[in-house]
Amino acid sequence: MNKAEPSWDFYRTFLMVLSEGSLSAAARELGLTQPTVGRHVDALEEVLGFPLFTRSPQGLLPTDAALELKPYAEALAATSSALLRAASGQHGAVGGTVRISASEVIGIEVLPPILAELNREYPDLTIELSASDTVEDLLRQEADIAVRMVRPAQDALVALHIGAVPLGFHAHRSYLDRRGVPETIDDLSRHTLIGFDRETAAIRSIMARTPDLPAVRFALKTDSNVAQLAAIRAGFGIGICQDALAARVPQLAHVLPDAFQMKLETWLVMHENLRESPRCRVAFDALARGLQAYIRQ
């Protein structure tokens, strides 16, 4: 017969050691002490039968085996925090915690007033906002609700199509006064452009759909759409952003509105099982209303 199953707590400390890189740091993070964390790792290695880390005075280096187990430990962490969120909404009425995942731009520029309104209506509801461009897995319950720019392919997810967010070139008047207003797409090559650092899937799909874009040089490259937006507002140059966001600043002008435009289809997505959960339901409805209003300007 095999050895007994290890304590599930070991997985938690294992994951923390993995992400922190040292026993001491993991101990600080978990509210434990370094010897305890060390013992947990030792015990786990003992049960599994192979080493998870190579020890050194600078910290612990994960072995290949440890890296292979990492996704499982992450799934455990995600599920356990989803359980706590589900439990948080049990004390009758609408309360507890709901975790919302959205892109940086949406999370920073669009959601705050919507969430503020939601909070006014349900003061007992705690909102976790994950404003990040890394996609969180709803099936793994890494978030309860997500605002997505791609059609969700999985069943077991309820998806509400919000509509299309129009994008276009925008620039500050101070820049345009200084450098002139481009009249054609080709004029862009003589301008200061704000663009992407790495080619993400979203970018490639833009490129594929608008082959008439000239080969341009970006004067400022950044992965952060929020930083791009800030640069546009600061008059750095011409960049792509959501039309509705640009329209909020009177000094911003829509450049080449006819020559270039694209739409970002937007969905609001939630796990099927959460449909009955009051805390997720009210958050879903509030987001749906708020985002639809945003899209209609």
Place this chain on the structure above:
Amino acid sequence: MNKAEPSWDFYRTFLMVLSEGSLSAAARELGLTQPTVGRHVDALEEVLGFPLFTRSPQGLLPTDAALELKPYAEALAATSSALLRAASGQHGAVGGTVRISASEVIGIEVLPPILAELNREYPDLTIELSASDTVEDLLRQEADIAVRMVRPAQDALVALHIGAVPLGFHAHRSYLDRRGVPETIDDLSRHTLIGFDRETAAIRSIMARTPDLPAVRFALKTDSNVAQLAAIRAGFGIGICQDALAARVPQLAHVLPDAFQMKLETWLVMHENLRESPRCRVAFDALARGLQAYIRQ
């Protein structure tokens, strides 16, 4: 600030109490003692802030809240055992544990020789066979590999189309000698038929595709396809089973081979991430070869 996160071990004992229905039974199952399990439940209730069970001298009755948390706890258990399986295959070479999910009939009638061959080739590989008609969720890692009769809809799953398994009416010669051989579909209403207890999704799709089936009365109803097959072999009456399984017993005859036939499309499915795992890879390949050979008779 909130109270500290509960020990993940509490979830394990919570789940066991839920499925066993009493502290004592859960304790026996977990290799703990009843007071320990009781304290775990108490501690979890304390942290969550609401009761999970109503105690009684006959056992513990879960509250609605507890039932809502059950799927999360089950996901934790599934992931943790998937982690252990993944870890079991780490000691170099092909070894460890691979968990295979298949329908009862496939698991009992078709897989054993295939798995035996696999085990001969890789003696260090432990095989878990879940022969059950309840579908295990591959995304939740409840199994590593599954033989499925429906096209897998999810991405993140690699699916290999094996082919179509032909089904038809079959009966033992002793029965046919006694009761005669039906010549038309309508003759079936005068025969002893073996059929299904509840209407499953598979049955409904059969019914939908062959509307010319007469309204028949089943003399033996059972949900277990294996029991149906056994009844056919025992000469109880006429029933539906896989042609290839009937052909193994010379005394069985294919009834109405032209008037009724249907095919069960078969897929072999595995989680994408396991493609690189040696233990799953060899099992997947062996199943693919074996099932394809089975379909070609």
Place this chain on the structure above:
DNA sequence: TGGCAGCTATACTTAAATTTATGAACAAGG
């Protein structure tokens, strides 16, 4: 080179959790 800051590992002590043992409440069966 010396000193500081980070880490892990090891003895020792203390705290916590588990087991053991027992009592009380309820259901089933003679």
Place this chain on the structure above:
DNA sequence: CCTTGTTCATAAATTTAAGTATAGCTGCCA
């Protein structure tokens, strides 16, 4: 109606795991 076999709850004893303090190693910087 009493006995037997369940159950859960509680209090004391023991084992287990945690924290504390310290030593040893490495790298960095003056």
